[in-house]
Structure formats: structure tokens, C-alpha cells
Amino acid sequence: MDSEVTPVHAEITLLVNGTEHRLRVDTRASLLDTLREDLGLTGSKKGCDHGQCGACTVLLDGRRANACLALAVAHDGAEVVTVEGLARDGRLSALQEAFIEQDGFQCGYCTPGQLCSATAVLDEAERGWPSAVTEDLRGDPVLDDDEIRERMSGNLCRCGAYTGIVKAVGEAARKTQAEEAKA
Amino acid sequence: MTDRLEGREKVTGAARYAYEYPLDDPAYAAAVQSTIAKGEITEVHADAALRIPGVLAVLSCENAPHLHEVPDAELALFQSRTVSYRGQFVAMVVAETLDIAREAARHVRVDYVSEPFDARLSADDPRLYKPDTVNPVFPADTEQGDPEGAFNGSAVRVDATYTTPAEHNNPMEPHTTAARWNDDGTLTLYDSTQGSSPTQEIVAQVFGLDRTHVRVISPHVGGGFGSKGTPRPNVVLAAMAAGAVGRPVKFAVPRQQMFATTGYRTPTIQRFRLGADADGTLNSIIHEVFEQSSTLTEFAEQTATPTRVVYQAANRRTSHRLARLDVPTPSWMRAPGETPGMFALESAMDELAFAAGVDPVELRIRNDTDREPESGLPFSSRNLVACLREGADRFGWEHRDAAPGGHWEGRKLVGMGVAASTYPAYMRPNKATARADEDGTFTVRIAAADIGTGARTALTLIAAEALKADADRVTVEIGDSSLPEATVAGGSAGTASWGTAVVRACESLRGKMNGSVPPGGLEASADTAAELDARDEYARHAFGAQFTEVEVDADTGEVRVRRMLGVFAAGRIINPKTARSQFIGGMTMGIGMALMEESVMDPRFGDYVNRDLAQYHVPACADVRDVDAAWVEESDPHLNPMGSKGIGEIGIVGAAASVANAVHHATGVRVRDLPITPARLLPLL
Ligand code: FES
Ligand code: FES
Numbered sequence: 078m079d080s081e082v083t084p085v086h087a088e089i090t091l092l093v094n095g096t097e098h099r100l101r102v103d104t105r106a107s108l109l110d111t112l113r114e115d116l117g118l119t120g121s122k123k124g125c126d127h128g129q130c131g132a133c134t135v136l137l138d139g140r141r142a143n144a145c146l147a148l149a150v151a152h153d154g155a156e157v158v159t160v161e162g163l164a165r166d167g168r169l170s171a172l173q174e175a176f177i178e179q180d181g182f183q184c185g186y187c188t189p190g191q192l193c194s195a196t197a198v199l200d201e202a203e204r205g206w207p208s209a210v211t212e213d214l215r216g217d218p219v220l221d222d223d224e225i226r227e228r229m230s231g232n233l234c235r236c237g238a239y240t241g242i243v244k245a246v247g248e249a250a251r252k253t254q255a256e257e258a259k260a
Numbered sequence: 261m262t263d264r265l266e267g268r269e270k271v272t273g274a275a276r277y278a279y280e281y282p283l284d285d286p287a288y289a290a291a292v293q294s295t296i297a298k299g300e301i302t303e304v305h306a307d308a309a310l311r312i313p314g315v316l317a318v319l320s321c322e323n324a325p326h327l328h329e330v331p332d333a334e335l336a337l338f339q340s341r342t343v344s345y346r347g348q349f350v351a352m353v354v355a356e357t358l359d360i361a362r363e364a365a366r367h368v369r370v371d372y373v374s375e376p377f378d379a380r381l382s383a384d385d386p387r388l389y390k391p392d393t394v395n396p397v398f399p400a401d402t403e404q405g406d407p408e409g410a411f412n413g414s415a416v417r418v419d420a421t422y423t424t425p426a427e428h429n430n431p432m433e434p435h436t437t438a439a440r441w442n443d444d445g446t447l448t449l450y451d452s453t454q455g456s457s458p459t460q461e462i463v464a465q466v467f468g469l470d471r472t473h474v475r476v477i478s479p480h481v482g483g484g485f486g487s488k489g490t491p492r493p494n495v496v497l498a499a500m501a502a503g504a505v506g507r508p509v510k511f512a513v514p515r516q517q518m519f520a521t522t523g524y525r526t527p528t529i530q531r532f533r534l535g536a537d538a539d540g541t542l543n544s545i546i547h548e549v550f551e552q553s554s555t556l557t558e559f560a561e562q563t564a565t566p567t568r569v570v571y572q573a574a575n576r577r578t579s580h581r582l583a584r585l586d587v588p589t590p591s592w593m594r595a596p597g598e599t600p601g602m603f604a605l606e607s608a609m610d611e612l613a614f615a616a617g618v619d620p621v622e623l624r625i626r627n628d629t630d631r632e633p634e635s636g637l638p639f640s641s642r643n644l645v646a647c648l649r650e651g652a653d654r655f656g657w658e659h660r661d662a663a664p665g666g667h668w669e670g671r672k673l674v675g676m677g678v679a680a681s682t683y684p685a686y687m688r689p690n691k692a693t694a695r696a697d698e699d700g701t702f703t704v705r706i707a708a709a710d711i712g713t714g715a716r717t718a719l720t721l722i723a724a725e726a727l728k729a730d731a732d733r734v735t736v737e738i739g740d741s742s743l744p745e746a747t748v749a750g751g752s753a754g755t756a757s758w759g760t761a762v763v764r765a766c767e768s769l770r771g772k773m774n775g776s777v778p779p780g781g782l783e784a785s786a787d788t789a790a791e792l793d794a795r796d797e798y799a800r801h802a803f804g805a806q807f808t809e810v811e812v813d814a815d816t817g818e819v820r821v822r823r824m825l826g827v828f829a830a831g832r833i834i835n836p837k838t839a840r841s842q843f844i845g846g847m848t849m850g851i852g853m854a855l856m857e858e859s860v861m862d863p864r865f866g867d868y869v870n871r872d873l874a875q876y877h878v879p880a881c882a883d884v885r886d887v888d889a890a891w892v893e894e895s896d897p898h899l900n901p902m903g904s905k906g907i908g909e910i911g912i913v914g915a916a917a918s919v920a921n922a923v924h925h926a927t928g929v930r931v932r933d934l935p936i937t938p939a940r941l942l943p944l945l
Contacts, residue, residue: 084359084360119276125515127872129872130432161272161274177263177271182271183483183712184480185266185269185271186433187482231880233432236712239881239884240884
């Protein structure tokens with residue numbers, strides 16, 4: 078029995094919020110625990126550890142993922158963006174600002190996951206990815222309230238801040254689109 | 261409309277919660293739960309776990325240090341061989357990493373002698389008894405006039421039984437404690453708690469320490485909704501573990517383990533009898549409640565208390581009967597008592613409206629009262645009628661066709677419902693200090709908690725107003741038991757209670773300042789105990805009215821809330837931005853209660869079978885469409901210096917009835933057992 082419970086370790090490299098980390102991880106360790114316990118990046122939250130709440134959502138190689146479901150060892154060389162990496166040089170992203178403005182949170186525990194998810198939602202819509210409620214699969218999806226609700230439903234908020242979250246994501250989407258139109 | 265002051269920390273991930281403080285060489289705990297519902301532990305086999313590299317200790321009833329007895333027997337961790345419910349913590353492992361601790365916990369084997377048990381609540385259980393009081397200190401039973409006689413003699417009668425299931429608070433942050441014993445024998449706890457002062461006091465008792473030797477730090481708490489209002493076993497577990505291994509220990513209750521060990525809302529069975537004249541004027545109200553607690557601790561929820569407050573009737577009776585079952589201990593969940601109680605009362609009122617042929621809004625207005633019916637006390641303010649009228653107006657209630665059922669839109673049935681809300685305006689004694697510095701800044705200190713309520717922001721606005729200073733010159737420090745002692749964030753009493761202490765401390769400081777601040781600054785303090793004792797007797801309650809439009813899919817039985825509007829009368833609203841979020845958050849949880857939340861007891865095992873967020877459903881983003889809250893102006897001189905009533909809970913009170921009543925209006929089907937799932941509704945359509 079002892080052999081099956083003796084920890085096995087592996088060396089991996091992670092690029093987290095632009096900084097490279099060389100790490101020795103327990104092969105059972107989730108990406109979430111690695112970020113929180115080894116790298117001290119506690120912005121990503123653990124709500125369920127089972128992929129059911131979205132509090133741990135990060136951007137993993139550019140796409141949103143539940144960090145509690147990812148084994149760190151399986152992501153050697155990956156690029157990770159956490160909530161700590163969303164602001165640039167101390168300047169909040171349009172989403173972060175909109176969350177504050179629209180009071181898109183209360184306790185704040187789901188918020189890092191909501192923000193990482195919403196960051197990916199803007200990007201997914203931009204790439205033309207449809208959701209379950211997109212009617213015209215050929216055109217570019219427009220992030221109206223129904224689209225936002227559908228796309229943000231993997232992130233639970235027990236405080237019930239959804240109405241603010243939907244407004245915030247909508248506001249940020251419009252702002253981002255307007256900026257792009259200008260550019 | 262002030263933004264949440266800690267908003268920037270929360271959106272950048274900088275806000276630290278209990279698990280997230282940098283500690284020197286922390287160890288990690290994982291707990292083992294009992295696999296029987298009742299019996300005795302005969303032996304705990306720890307050797308296999310202890311052989312695993314990285315395991316530091318295994319603790320159980322066989323080797324745990326002695327703890328002092330406190331009223332909440334849930335905190336007597338590992339103090340006896342007796343198992344009182346399935347899922348109770350019976351052992352723990354402490355290890356170098358979380359992965360090792362978790363793995364090792366699976367290798368701890370516990371032998372038991374099992375005993376027969378009973379985990380099923382029923383209204384004819386012979387063990388039901390009348391508790392001395394219901395939470396916190398209300399009489400279990402009340403009676404006036406001749407309720408039975410008046411009921412029997414009434415022209416219109418409703419006699420119906422409603423049930424609400426067990427529900428779990430499920431704050432997004434699990435119950436978490438990081439504990440460190442310091443070299444001087446003091447204990448530091450980073451704890452996810454709704455009250456650092458009460459936790460400090462109780463933990464000190466448990467470990468036989470002087471109160472000042474325990475410090476509880478909790479500036480940010482990821483929700484609680486009552487379940488973090490009293491210390492749970494996690495805090496004792498972490499502190500015990502840290503003592504055993506001589507290192508700081510972190511413990512977050514895994515989501516699955518929260519369902520047994522961190523409290524829940526008791527299931528209820530409620531029989532209502534309403535007797536009225538032909539025009540709907542109530543003659544008799546009889547509300548009988550059956551509910552459960554564990555064998556460990558008596559928690560008797562005050563489910564019938566709102567019935568003592570809301571409507572007039574000369575003849576009335578309320579009662580609570582409790583069964584002590586072999587189940588986990590229930591506790592506070594957002595508006596304990598009012599929430600299930602008002603589901604039943606407001607469903608029964610809707611039934612009465614249809615039976616009497618009176619509009620449901622009008623029926624409630626007709627039974628309004630200017631004195632609290634049972635106590636006879638005048639209300640400090642009561643604007644239920646204004647909420648009903650304003651809500652009806654804004655919601656478009658006049659377009660509602662009175663007849664229930666048959667409102668088709670394609671394959672959808674559409675309907676509107678209304679329900680009243682109420683919640684007491686409690687106040688508790690508190691202490692605070694206020695300090696002025698030469699640079700023109702102020703610091704206010706109180707061990708209050710912000711669990712997402714916006715308390716930090718509201719108290720800052722309150723302090724600024726009392727100091728006649730700009731809010732950006734005022735810092736309010738909360739969330740630490742080393743600050744002046746404060747009561748729990750619970751009973752919707754936080755802002756009113758803490759705010760009063762803050763105002764009095766600031767007033768006293770201004771008096772001392774006399775326009776200038778001497779070198780070294782000035783400080784003043786306040787204690788509101790005497791002020792609260794001297795208050796005039798009034799019935800103090802907030803009220804509200806909630807309107808809901810649902811669509812019911814006739815083919816699947818799925819209910820969706822299209823629109824929901826709550827209008828509240830809760831005194832002065834301190835910060836509209838965070839207040840709106842509080843109301844809407846409560847209403848959102850009410851949608852969950854109405855349509856999906858249910859902890860299913862398996863009486864063969866004595867435990868809740870759905871024990872994670874995939875099986876215990878809470879509302880997701882797509883479930884919450886057009887939900888909004890508004891309030892009527894209410895000025896009430898009998899409350900506190902702010903003129904405020906609590907707003908954290910009233911949003912969930914009445915919400916589920918509002919949805920259920922809309923379902924009835926849409927379909928003609930009355931669902932008296934929550935939640936209204938497709939499985940329950942479809943066969944009746
Ligand atoms: S913590 Fe990863 S989904 Fe809940
Ligand atoms: S803000 Fe508390 S869970 Fe979302």
C-alpha cells in the first residue's frame with residue numbers, strides 16, 4: 078500500500094501572468110492548489126474543488142478553464158492568466174471597472190472566477206463562437222443579456238449578484254467593441 | 261450611490277480570505293466523517309495513515325486533547341465516542357500538504373457499533389415536543405381569542421399543509437480556519453466568520469483561554485447567510501490541529517463535508533388554517549409548525565413568528581413542535597423562521613384570495629393593521645400597504661386576469677403572483693471608537709463583519725455623516741476581534757447596531773474636538789448598551805411586497821421567472837447601490853428556494869444524499885432574468901440615529917411564495933411542497 082501513497086513529484090514550468098515559474102509539484106496537485114499554495118496567487122478561489130462552481134476559473138493557454146479540474150503536472154509549459162493578471166500596470170480592465178461600477182459582486186469570493194470567465198466570454202464572442210442560445214450560427218454573436226447569462230452560467234454566485242454581473246459584462250462588451258471600432 | 265469600498269481589492273484578487281494569509285510553514289488538515297448515523301466508535305485505526313510520508317498527526321476521540329464544554333455540543337470535537345449523526349467529524353489528519361492530508365484521511369479506518377436511528381421528520385412523530393423558546397427567545401406557542409371556534413364559524417376557510425425541505429446555505433467560500441498558536445500561548449485565527457468577537461469568546465471558552473488570548477481576523481468573508489454566524493467545528497478542528505503539530509494549520513471544509521457539518525435550514529411541515537368573512541377580512545389564523553433538530557443541540561427555528569406580526573385577526577394561534585432526530589444540527593439560514601414561515605402564510609393568503617374572490621393585493625391591504633396583532637404594540641413604522649400599491653403599480657398588476665390557469669402564450673403558461681415580506685428590525689448593544697488625527701483624517705474601529713453586505717461601505721458613510729467629514733477622510737476598520745467588541749452579522753441587525761455605536765463614538769469625538777485636533781490626535785469611544793435598554797417599546801419591523809411573473813413550460817413543467825420586483829419599506833436606505841444588491845441577492849436566493857433548492861434526506865442512512873453543487877442546485881446566471889428591487893421612503897424616528905432597518909434578509913422572505921403564487925395563477929395548480937421542480941409540477945399540469 079505504501080507505494081501507492083508515496084507522493085510522486087514532477088518538475089514543470091508555468092508562465093503565470095507573464096512570469097515564468099519552475100516548480101516541483103506533487104503529481105496529484107491541481108493547478109488551483111499550485112497557484113494558491115505554491116505561488117501565493119490566492120486570487121483564484123476554491124469553492125467546490127469539483128468543477129461545479131467556477132470560482133477557480135483562470136485563462137489556461139488563452140481559454141477559460143476550471144483550475145481545480147486541471148492537474149498542474151498535465152500543463153507543463155502552459156500559459157496561465159489569473160485575476161491578478163487582468164489589470165495592466167495598475168490599470169483595471171474594462172470588466173474590472175464595470176464590476177465595481179455595477180456592483181457585480183458582494184462577498185467577492187466568486188468574483189475572480191467571474192472576471193476570468195467574462196474576459197474569455199468577450200474573446201469567444203469576438204471570435205464568433207456561438208452559445209446554446211445563439212440563434213443565427215453564421216453571424217457574429219451579439220452579447221445581449223440572454224447571451225451573457227447563458228455564457229456566464231458556469232460561474233455560480235451565491236450572493237446573487239447576477240443582475241449586476243450581466244450589466245457589467247454588457248457594459249464592458251460595448252466599451253471594448255467601441256474601442257475596437259475606433260481602432 | 262457609493263461603490264463598495266473594497267471593490268478594487270475584490271476585482272484584482274488582492275482581498276484575502278481566511279485560507280489565504282501567508283503563514284510560516286503551514287500544515288494542512290483533512291477531516292474524516294462518520295459513516296453511521298448513531299452509535300459508538302469502538303476503535304480508530306490510524307497506523308496506515310501515519311505510515312504515509314508527510315503525515316504529521318491523526319487525531320480522534322482516542323487521543324484528542326480535552327476541551328471545555330460549551331453550550332453548542334457541535335464544538336466538542338472528538339470529545340466522546342458517541343456518534344450523533346452521519347457525517348459528523350470523527351477524526352482528522354494533519355499533513356505537510358493538502359494532497360497528502362486528503363489521501364491519508366482515506367486510510368483512517370473507524371470501527372463502530374451501530375444503533376437504530378431515525379432521521380425522518382413527520383408531523384405525527386411521538387417524540388415531538390414543545391421547546392421552551394424558539395430562536396432566539398420567542399415563546400414557542402401563542403394564542404388569543406377562540407381560534408378554532410372562529411375558524412369553524414368563518415364564511416371562507418383555508419385549511420392547508422405546506423412543506424419546505426432542508427436547505428443548505430452554501431456560501432461560495434467554504435467554512436475555513438487557519439490557526440496559529442503563538443509562542444506566548446495566544447491563539448490567532450484567520451476565520452471565515454460573521455462575527456469575530458463572538459467567535460473569539462466561544463473559542464476562548466472551548467480551549468480554556470482568557471478571551472484576550474484569542475484573536476480572530478476576518479476582514480473579508482465569502483458569504484455566510486447565517487451558517488458562519490456561530491463557530492462551526494472547523495474552527496475547533498484547525499486550532500486543535502495546530503496545537504498538536506506545533507505549526508500553523510489550514511482547514512477549509514470541503515464542499516461535500518459542508519452539508520453535514522456547517523448547518524442548514526430545518527425542513528418544516530406547516531399547517532395553516534385561515535378563517536375569514538366573505539370579503540376576506542380575517543377572523544382566525546392558526547399556524548402549526550413541525551420541525552427538527554439534532555440530538556446534539558436544540559435549535560428550534562422561529563417559523564411561526566412572522567404570523568404573529570403581519571395581519572390582523574381577533575382569534576389566533578401559533579405553535580412550534582420540535583423532533584430531535586439523528587440528523588446533522590440545523591442552524592441559521594438567511595431569515596430563519598421568516599423564510600419558511602412566510603412561504604406558508606403567503607401561500608395560504610393567496611389561497612384565501614381565490615376562495616374569497618378578492619384580489620390578492622387587496623386582500624392583504626384589507627387585513628393590514630396599525631398595531632402588532634399579538635403584542636398590541638404600535639409599529640414604529642409600517643408601510644406594507646405602500647409597498648403593495650407601489651409594487652402593483654410598477655409591475656402592471658392591473659393587467660392581470662384574476663382567474664387562475666389557462667393563460668397560454670404558445671406552449672407556455674404565464675402568470676403573476678404577489679406575496680408580502682417582513683423582517684424584524686433588531687438592535688444589539690455594541691462598542692466602537694473614533695479617532696481624529698492632526699492631518700484631518702478619522703479612524704473608526706469596531707469588530708463588525710462585512711460578509712458581502714456592504715457593511716464596510718455603509719459604516720464609512722454613517723461615520724462620515726456623524727463626523728460631518730468627507731467619506732474619503734474616514735477609514736473604518738472592521739473584521740478583527742482586537743477591535744472594540746461587536747455583535748454578529750446576523751438578524752439583519754449589523755448596520756443598525758454597529759452604526760449606532762459608530763455614530764455615538766463619532767458624536768462624542770466631535771464634542772471633544774471642539775473644532776480642532778491637538779497634537780497626537782483625539783479619541784472617543786461609545787457603548788450603546790444603556791441606550792438600547794432605554795428605548796421606548798415599539799414593534800419594529802421592515803415590510804415589503806414581491807411581485808413575480810413566471811412562464812411554465814406545459815410540456816416539461818419547467819418554471820422560469822420572467823420578471824420579479826420587490827418593493828421594500830426598510831427605513832432609511834444608507835447606500836442605495838449596495839442595498840439594491842442586498843435585496844436582489846435575497847430575492848435571487850428566494851428563486852432558488854421556490855424552484856430548485858432541496859437537500860434530500862435518505863432516511864436509510866440518515867444523511868443528505870445531494871451534497872455538492874452539481875446536485876444541490878442554486879440559481880445560476882441564466883435563472884435570474886429581470887429581477888429588481890425598489891423601496892418606498894420611510895422615516896422612522898424610533899429606530900436608531902440613522903433611521904435604518906436591516907435589509908440583508910427581507911429579500912428572501914416572501915420571495916418563494918410570490919413565485920409559487922405566480923405558478924398557481926399561470927397553471928391553476930397549487931404546489932404546497934417546495935421546491936416546484938418539473939418532477940413535482942408536470943404530473944399536475
Ligand atoms: S473550485 Fe473549481 S469549479 Fe468550483
Ligand atoms: S459575490 Fe459572493 S458569491 Fe458572488
